[in-house]
Amino acid sequence: MDRVAEFLAAGSVPADELTAAFWSACHGGQLSTARYLLSERVDLDWIGYGAATPLDIALTSGNEDLIAWLRTVGAPTRAELPPA
Secondary structure (H helix, E strand, O other): OHHHHHHHHOOOOOHHHHHHHHHHHHHOOOHHHHHHHHOOOOOOOOOOHHHOOHHHHHHHHOOHHHHHHHHHOOOOOHHHOOOO
């Protein structure tokens, strides 16, 4: 969390970098970091590596608290997204 806070305090961080950091937190099962980053301008629908949304990748982490939280904030799986 300290590194994330330093990253954000350093100045204007592009939205795509924040979203990638959020996705990575979900991949790593890091609920507190994901919560912190959600207060920024992240895209819950972003499809990252492996064609996975933050919720898709969190499902692989096995962190049930993170998965439940993502569902409460409206994060979709890729299958739940409207067709492009």
